[in-house]
Each structure stands twice: as structure tokens, then as C-alpha cells.
Amino acid sequence: MALQDLKIHPKLKFRLLILVVFFLSADLLAGGRGQASEGESWLAQERLEQPLVGQLWDVRRGQLMSMQSLLEQLPAGAWLLIGEQHDHPDHQRLAAAWLEMLATQERLGYLALEMLYQDQQPLLDEFSGQASVTAEDLDWPDPGWPWEDYGPLVQLGLGKAEGVLATDLTTAEKRQVYREGASRSALTVEQAQALDELIDEGHCGQLPQEQLPRMRQVQLARDQAMAEVLAGAEASAGVHIFLAGSVHVRADLGVPRWLPESLPRVSVGLQQVGEAEEPQAYLPSQSVEGIPAYDYLFFTPALPAKDYCARFRQD
Secondary structure (H helix, E strand, O other), X not given: OOHHHXXXXXXXXXXXXXXXXXXXXHHXXXXXXOOOHXXXXXXXXXXXXXXXXOOEEEOOOOEEEOHHHHHHHOOOOOEEEEEEOOOOHXXXXXXXXXXHHHHHXXXXXXXXXXXXXXXXXXXXXXXXXXXXXXXXXXXXXXXOOOHHHHHHHHHHHHHHOOEEEEEEOOHHHHHHHHHHOOOOOOOOHHHHHHHHHHHHHHOOOOOOHHHHHHHXXXXXXXXXXXXXXXXXXXXXXXXXXXXXXXXXXXXXXXXHHHOOOOOOEEEEEEEEOOOOOOHHHHOOOOOHHHOOOOOEEEEEOEOOOOOOOHHHHHO
């Protein structure tokens, strides 16, 4: 039985998740299959025997490598941009495990999160270095981002990183952008079209077409705001981690397009496996302007099939 299925008190569940991160991080990072016997180190339980599970694939070189090797190659001040599937519990655990590895090596810089609004930064600074923090302490935006999923990562970041950075615009700021537009428009027509297609797909084709340009402006403004936070982080000898949704960290579309060229970064897309055993089959069908969507893909077990568009058809 997976931990998420146990009927236990939320506070105890949170403590158990913290312990899971610490005791299983070695399994997830060692560069092998990344799972204990019979899949015990994974919360997702579908396709555990798929050969790609636990593997890191270098997109440009077309070869597999270990996560440890990638982390060791990153220079001081580099950003590791991790693109997750928000409802996949192993994705948050992987980010926590990689944070723990960098901390053990004494190479950890900042932890930045899409899940936190920029006006929460004073609270994050107040609790920096604290041994314990609650969702209420941080005015955590639950239920949009379940604390039981993200709490362990935040806890580790506050305790071990140089700081935890809030990157996203507030709800009020997003509404203003929806009305007035982003400070900078899409870099190219191709980028704008690709974003419109992804937004339309993300809303299951149910969004009125006239709303797509406004929604695109919100996406652009968010990416620009997040990039500004990352670029503005104080100089550090460590390697920084940024966790966000997979589209936000796409090298051809998202935050990387707005970062200074001089700022070192790599984009890792976390990908649940399907039937295909060839890594390249999991890349987006189209990349913008020939730029690979991700520098690396890391493969995890799959969640049970879910119809994400069902709620749109019911409305």
C-alpha cells in the first residue's frame, strides 16, 4: 500500500513523508533503476517494470546518464530547472532528493518554487533556517498545491538551502496582466502560436478562442516574473533548484527564454512512462525554432490513467 493511501492524521503523514525523502533519496539518485525492490521507493505504481523508469536521458547527446553525474557537472551558480507534473507525487520527492544530494555535497544554493507567490517572500525569509514550519506559517496556497506533497520539499529548502524563493505573480497581478498584457510580448510569432496551442490543449479545447491571447499574456508574464527572480538571486557558490510545471521550464517556450544568456542552467523534464521504450518518443511533438524543449528527461512510473477533460465536458 502506498503512503498516500494510509488513513493517518495529516501531521503524522507529513512527518512520514519527510522520513521517506531522507531514507529513500539514495535509491532515487544512485544512477541505477532508481527504485527499491518491487517498486517500494515509488508512490506511483503503474509501469514499474518499464526499462526507462529511474533513467536520465541527455536529449542533445541521445544517451542515458546518472543524475549524480549531471549534478556534478553543474557549475557554481547554475540553475537546475525541474519541470514536474503537478499531481505526480514522485516528482516532488525527486526534487527533494536532488536538493538533499546537493546539500550533502555542500553545493546547494537556493530553492525556488512556482508554487509560492512573490508576496510570500517575507514569510519565507522569516522562517529561513527553521527546523519546523507549517502551511499556516507560510500562508501556503492550499488546496491548489497540497502541502502534503510540497511541504517536505519546502521544509528541506528552509532548513538546508541558502534561501527559498517565491517566484509566481499574485492572483491580483495575474488579473491585471489578463486585462493589460505582459510587460514583454512573445519573442516570436512561433512562440506565441505554440503557447496558444498548449493553453488550448490544457483547457481541453473548451476555452473561447478570443481568450487565448489574454491567457498567453498571463503565461508570458508569469515566466518573465519567475525568470527575474532566478536571475536576481544573490551570487552563490552553490547549485540552485527551481521547481515548476513542465511548460514553464521548457527551454524553447518558458522561463529559460527570459533568463540572461550568461546564466548557466539546464532544464530537466520529469516524465511518467508509457508503452514506448525509446526516450525520444517522450519529447514534445514540436519544438519552437529548433530549440529542444528540455536538456534532459527523467523518467518515473506512471499514475493510473485519468481523463483530465471530463470536468470540462460536464460543465
